[in-house]
Amino acid sequence: MFISSQNSAPSFKDFTLVMPAVAVGNVGQLAVDLIVSTLNMSRVGYIHTDCLIPMTGNNPYATCKEDAEELHTPAEVYTAAELKMAVLQIRAPIIQTKSKKFRQLLVSWIKASGFSRTVVLSSSHAYQRDDQQLQGTPLRYLVTPSLLKVSADALKELGWKEMERVSAFPGLTDANTEPRLYIPGGGITKGLYTDSCAEDLPLAVLLLFCSEGDNIPDAFTLVNHLNNWLHLLENPSQKPNKWKIPTSWSLLFGSGIPPALF
Amino acid sequence: MATFFGEVLSVYSRAVDEDEEELDENEEDEEIRRELEEKREVNLHWSPEVSESLKSGNKLQCSDFILAVGHNAARFLSVYVLTSENWDAVGHASVWNERSRAATGITSEEETACVFYRKKDNPSVLICQVTCYIAEDQLFQWTEKVFDCLQHRELNVTVLSDSSVAEYKTADYLCYSSAPFLRSLHTGAFSGQPVCQSLEQPNIVTGLPAAVLNHCEVHRIATVVYQCYSDVTGPDSVTMETYKPALTKLSKSIQLDPAPSTDVLRKFVRTTNIQSNLYI
Numbered sequence: 001m002f003i004s005s006q007n008s009a010p011s012f013k014d015f016t017l018v019m020p021a022v023a024v025g026n027v028g029q030l031a032v033d034l035i036v037s038t039l040n041m042s043r044v045g046y047i048h049t050d051c052l053i054p055m056t057g058n059n060p061y062a063t064c065k066e067d068a069e070e071l072h073t074p075a076e077v078y079t080a081a082e083l084k085m086a087v088l089q090i091r092a093p094i095i096q097t098k099s100k101k102f103r104q105l106l107v108s109w110i111k112a113s114g115f116s117r118t119v120v121l122s123s124s125h126a127y128q129r130d131d132q133q134l135q136g137t138p139l140r141y142l143v144t145p146s147l148l149k150v151s152a153d154a155l156k157e158l159g160w161k162e163m164e165r166v167s168a169f170p171g172l173t174d175a176n177t178e179p180r181l182y183i184p185g186g187g188i189t190k191g192l193y194t195d196s197c198a199e200d201l202p203l204a205v206l207l208l209f210c211s212e213g214d215n216i217p218d219a220f221t222l223v224n225h226l227n228n229w230l231h232l233l234e235n236p237s238q239k240p241n242k243w244k245i246p247t248s249w250s251l252l253f254g255s256g257i258p259p260a261l262f
Numbered sequence: 263m264a265t266f267f268g269e270v271l272s273v274y275s276r277a278v279d280e281d282e283e284e285l286d287e288n289e290e291d292e293e294i295r296r297e298l299e300e301k302r303e304v305n306l307h308w309s310p311e312v313s314e315s316l317k318s319g320n321k322l323q324c325s326d327f328i329l330a331v332g333h334n335a336a337r338f339l340s341v342y343v344l345t346s347e348n349w350d351a352v353g354h355a356s357v358w359n360e361r362s363r364a365a366t367g368i369t370s371e372e373e374t375a376c377v378f379y380r381k382k383d384n385p386s387v388l389i390c391q392v393t394c395y396i397a398e399d400q401l402f403q404w405t406e407k408v409f410d411c412l413q414h415r416e417l418n419v420t421v422l423s424d425s426s427v428a429e430y431k432t433a434d435y436l437c438y439s440s441a442p443f444l445r446s447l448h449t450g451a452f453s454g455q456p457v458c459q460s461l462e463q464p465n466i467v468t469g470l471p472a473a474v475l476n477h478c479e480v481h482r483i484a485t486v487v488y489q490c491y492s493d494v495t496g497p498d499s500v501t502m503e504t505y506k507p508a509l510t511k512l513s514k515s516i517q518l519d520p521a522p523s524t525d526v527l528r529k530f531v532r533t534t535n536i537q538s539n540l541y542i
Contacts, residue, residue, distance in 0.1 A: 003480050005450075024275040048480045050402035054473035056447060057466035069460050071449050073476045095399045096279060097295075127273055187278045212275055247463045256433040 002077065002109055003046050010044040010079060012086050012113040016230065019088040019106075021122040021192065024185035025210045028121035030219035030249075031226070032089050037061045037246040039080045039232060041087060047075035047109070051102035052092045060248030083232065086115070094188065103191050107199055115202075117147055119230070120192060121222055122207040125185035129209055130166060137161060138209040139225050142181075142193055147202035158229060163207065183207065216249070301358055302397070304404045306411070308353035308378075321413040325386040326512060331470045332424025334492065336391035337530045338502040339422070341522050343509070348517060349379040349389065355404065359397040387515055388412070392470060401473035409477055419478055419485040420512065422505050423471040427491040431465055442492035442504045447475060452484040457507040461489065499527055 004010060018035060020028025035041070052074040062068040074092035079085065094102050110118055126138070140163040143151065165179035183190045189205055196203040206226055210218045224241055227233055233241050264270050287295070308316065315322065330336045343349075355376040375394030381387040396404055427441040446456035447467055461467065467475065471487045478485035488508040492501040509518050 022277050024277055026277045046480050048476070050399075050406075053398045053468070054401050054405075054470075054476050055466050055468045056472040056475040056479075058447065058461055058463065060463065062463065069448070071447060071475060071479050073479055093277065097299075097399065125273065125275070185275050185278055211273070212277075250464050251431045251433060252464070255431050256435045258435045 014116045015086045017115040017118040021187045021189040023123040023187045025215035027123040027218045031223040034243040038244040041078035041080045045077045051098035055092045061246045117202040120205045122189040126209040126211045128184040142205040144197045144203045305356045324412045327419045328389045329421045330391045334424045334501045335422040338505040352380045353378040361395040405473040405477045421471045421487040427493045430491045442501045448486040449479040451482045
């Protein structure tokens with residue numbers, strides 16, 4: 001459940017919520033890291049739950065010595081009030097047997113908080129794409145009927161590609177198998193989307209086809225794509241957006257190597 | 263995924279597991295799942311005296327709670343603190359998971375894997391030694407159940423935790439020669455001064471110390487974790503001694519023995535026997 005880190009509970013009414021799904025390449029989470037770090041968002045509370053594997057560490061967005069020693073938990077909420085934006089960052093895997101419970105927790109929190117819309121940043125296994133999906137952009141979107149009512153025009157203008165429904169058994173031309181939504185490697189993305197449709201929540205999913213590896217470029221792709229819609233960073237010139245990489249992104253592939261090894 | 267040699271390999275993600283789809287379970291599956299969940303529940307067993315004081319929703323008065331996670335941390339407390347015989351064993355936690363040794367009924371092994379001690383002349387000081395493996399899905403439960411028994415006002419928690427230096431990420435590879443060393447993490451409510459450097463980015467703490475820190479941060483309990491990075495995985499007196507500065511502030515209330523006798527040390531630090539002479 002949500003616990004405020006300040007003396008009073010923050011208000012999220014009419015805010016936009018951006019959150020990641022723990023998915024292949026951790027792309028959503030990396031993208032959210034960039035948003036929090038660049039917009040200098042402040043933490044307003046924690047999601048304290050038994051559904052995530054416990055982990056903890058010092059401030060991953062530390063900019064100076066003074067704020068370096070602030071303890072952070074696996075799921076926290078940050079806000080940028082002037083942009084009417086809130087961000088939920090999830091830093092740990094979801095315990096397998098608690099996936100449904102976690103989705104329900106999120107849906108009820110989103111409902112209770114009064115967010116005007118929620119955007120889920122996610123990813124899916126690139127190797128599972130079918131022939132059609134191999135061509136063109138690796139970015140896809142999904143939107144619940146509730147959000148489609150308000151954002152249909154904006155989405156049309158952006159010219160984004162909607163996530164295709166694929167047949168359950170590719171190659172088998174069986175009249176019984178309806179094409180269905182399939183997001184392999186997307187974690188709770190599909191479940192969260194279908195739950196939100198059922199609960200009539202305004203929710204959008206932005207996902208990227210990718211593989212495990214150095215997913216930093218994927219994170220930049222996804223966050224720039226999001227920026228085209230939400231305009232988090234105003235960029236009058238055509239130069240690339242300046243996203244700030246947090247200090248926690250250092251040594252992603254291990255410690256320093258002794259030169260004597262070679 | 264197809265490789266250049268034409269074989270098809272399964273691709274594993276570090277972030278998600280396969281089979282996120284929920285399969286329809288029949289009643290038998292559900293019952294098996296329920297029974298498994300029950301078996302995996304963390305149960306606290308207190309002494310009759312403590313159970314009595316916990317009746318009707320009362321909490322234990324506690325000013326200092328010291329938790330040792332890992333063999334060297336637990337042995338440090340055994341050697342430097344618990345040998346003074348001023349401590350009563352007041353309870354233990356039973357935790358079953360896939361790494362527990364198969365046992366029929368409760369064995370002494372299980373009873374000694376997670377024990378609570380209380381100081382005889384100062385019952386508000388509590389120590390707990392955890393040497394068993396607590397699975398990821400049990401960590402939250404263990405923490406909630408234990409802290410539910412303790413009153414939170416003016417509670418100070420100190421956690422000592424073993425870790426391997428291989429888990430420590432640093433740009434400076436020479437750091438490994440200075441093992442064992444301590445690093446600290448503390449909650450916002452902690453107002454003291456940690457006795458060592460704070461854990462630098464991008465390092466994190468996981469497991470029971472993390473679960474305790476998460477709980478205490480959210481509930482605003484003053485807590486500090488001292489993680490000892492050591493290059494020795496077995497019992498080691500040098501690693502144990504590294505924890506000494508962590509308890510200096512509490513030395514009076516817990517009666518820390520600054521220089522335990524070699525007899526006591528020998529009892530707790532058994533050198534690993536040579537298993538096989540094949541590779542001397």
